Amino acid sequence: EAGVTQFPSHSVIEKGQTVTLRCDPISGHDNLYWYRRVMGKEIKFLLHFVKESKQDESGMPNNRFLAERTGGTYSTLKVQPAELEDSGVYFCASSQDLRTETQYFGPGTRLLVL
Amino acid sequence: SQQGEEDPQALSIQEGENATMNCSYKTSINNLQWYRQNSGRGLVHLILIRSNEREKHSGRLRVTLDTSKKSSSLLITASRAADTASYFCATVTSGGSYIPTFGRGTSLIVHP
Numbered sequence: 001e002a003g004v005t006q007f008p009s010h011s012v013i014e015k016g017q018t019v020t021l022r023c024d025p026i027s028g029h030d031n032l033y034w035y036r037r038v039m040g041k042e043i044k045f046l047l048h049f050v051k052e053s054k055q056d057e058s059g060m061p062n063n064r065f066l067a068e069r070t071g072g073t074y075s076t077l078k079v080q081p082a083e084l085e086d087s088g089v090y091f092c093a094s095s096q097d098l099r100t101e102t103q104y105f106g107p108g109t110r111l112l113v114l
Numbered sequence: 115s116q117q118g119e120e121d122p123q124a125l126s127i128q129e130g131e132n133a134t135m136n137c138s139y140k141t142s143i144n145n146l147q148w149y150r151q152n153s154g155r156g157l158v159h160l161i162l163i164r165s166n167e168r169e170k171h172s173g174r175l176r177v178t179l180d181t182s183k184k185s186s187s188l189l190i191t192a193s194r195a196a197d198t199a200s201y202f203c204a205t206v207t208s209g210g211s212y213i214p215t216f217g218r219g220t221s222l223i224v225h226p
Binding site: 003033035040043044103104107 | 158
């Protein structure tokens with residue numbers, strides 16, 4: 001069974017540009033989560049999808065971040081326009097259902113905004 | 115406020131030694147989980163301990179939970195160079211969201 005995959009693995013962009021991160025969850029997993037880790041800090045929750053619906057987006061930092069999960073399969077996280085403080089590692093995770101408790105994480109996308 | 119706080123932030127030991135990492139949290143929990151992240155990889159779920167459990171084992175891992183002190187520890191026995199990674203605790207609060215709250219992690223280096 002393929003794990004959670006994320007693309008790209010690394011992205012270096014300039015302040016003001018747009019970047020789109022993609023996450024492909026494990027097949028059959030309805031729940032998809034986005035997290036972010038800024039250098040040296042804790043891993044912070046961004047949002048949670050159940051199928052194509054946003055269940056909880058309380059962790060989204062501001063309206064420069066837009067997440068979608070059309071069709072309930074893969075998800076994208078767009079940052080537009082990117083700011084310096086957006087640099088960090090963006091993780092995606094998926095789980096079969098909330099009762100499963102264990103989340104399966106992707107390798108992350110390392111974003112550097114210059 | 116931040117939930118899980120790992121201690122120490124960094125730990126450097128020799129192969130064969132034991133490594134102990136601690137996690138403190140603030141609110142009542144449903145369960146506490148430990149994850150490992152190898153450099154350049156995603157987080158891997160290691161072990162989950164529920165609020166009514168005190169100790170759990172998995173291979174060379176031993177996790178304890180003290181709800182009265184709101185703390186947990188992860189012990190890795192007979193460490194190997196391959197155990198070099200960052201270790202995170204994550205708490206799931208009681209009666210709330212199922213979303214785990216992570217700490218900053220402990221960076222473990224095991225020297226061969």
